[in-house]
């Protein structure tokens with residue numbers, strides 16, 4: 001639905017967002033409507049409008065022509081609003097329980113009007129406050145299997161998959177990932193934020209030729225493989241949850257890429273939160289790491305067997321080959337994401353919140369050593385249980401030894 005309410009783009013404010021909501025018939029009139037800009041991400045504005053009489057709310061998300069947290073000195077395409085809105089609607093075809101409903105989009109104005117999820121909590125915030133979300137990994141595993149299998153060659157056939165991929169070139173957002181996830185954290189780039197107690201380790205990593213070679217291969221695979229329509233930025237800040245419900249938001253980085261990238265990002269950010277935990281709930285976060293892979297693998301295999309366009313789908317060993325390839329990518333991309341959350345620009349909130357310097361530095365250096373092993377030795381990993389085993393070895397200061 002595109003009502004083209006405005007001829008030219010202009011950024012909304014809390015008053016004009018209310019006017020727009022009324023114009024779009026989301027509410028009868030502006031009486032009793034309250035609006036707050038609640039954006040806390042790096043890129044966009046998010047307006048939360050509530051009708052005080054009913055408590056009914058709606059969300060208007062708007063892209064700015066630049067990166068929100070930096071300002072006009074870092075211009076960024078408004079097209080990201082279309083990417084997000086179209087990706088949400090495509091993912092809703094495959095996994096409607098796990099994405100917000102899109103009520104309206106306007107490309108000109110770079111807005112997406114969507115379901116208000118404020119009854120839920122952003123998982124990154126909840127994890128930092130000690131929450132566990134018992135169903136999170138079952139839901140995310142299901143979401144990943146359905147969206148990633150559903151948009152793959154195997155489900156759609158090559159022709160339809162290529163058609164869909166044309167909608168999601170997304171070069172500017174992919175470039176952010178290529179730079180800030182893959183390149184800058186592995187070199188001494190000025191954008192990196194390395195705390196002083198970690199600079200020796202960072203220098204070692206930047207001079208580690210094996211790490212650079214394997215990091216380069218992962219980046220090239222990210223840039224060239226077109227296995228499925230990815231969310232593209234599936235960290236725990238892109239997931240809303242409660243004990244019963246899970247919703248994935250913010251797919252503005254959506255593009256056709258390697259399946260393991262989405263799974264790896266969820267695992268990396270969950271591992272970082274687990275490392276930040278000192279109490280016995282850590283085990284529950286680690287369970288999410290094994291469970292998300294197990295649910296993904298089981299559901300992906302069922303979907304593969306039930307409906308597959310590929311002539312060779314039933315060749316013995318082919319599905320197992322695909323699963324092992326996706327696991328290796330998952331482990332490698334979990335490594336790239338963890339590395340950038342320790343030495344890159346954007347860090348993990350729960351680790352940064354640790355006041356005790358020695359504890360924080362121990363966690364960050366364990367995370368960096370773990371990330372290195374994931375990147376360099378990803379082909380050694382045969383199960384998600386080994387990912388957890390590696391975390392335990394790193395946390396104990398032991399050598400990380402995972403044997404294929």
Ligand SMILES: Nc1ncnc2c1ncn2[C@@H]1O[C@H](COP(=O)(O)OP(=O)(O)O)[C@@H](O)[C@H]1O
Nearest residue numbers: 039040041042043044046059115116117118250
């Ligand atoms: N559908 C929604 N319902 C309620 N709050 C939302 C919704 N979408 C986003 N938000 C709030 O806005 C914040 C920023 O949204 P996000 O999509 O992550 O923005 P960005 O693209 O800038 O990263 C979220 O952390 C959340 O607090």
Ligand SMILES: CSC[C@H]1O[C@H](OP(=O)(O)O)[C@H](O)[C@@H]1O
Nearest residue numbers: 041042043176177180233237346
């Ligand atoms: C300044 S871009 C860095 C970073 O921002 C995006 O995160 P978010 O979704 O929290 O806004 C994305 O992860 C980019 O890599």
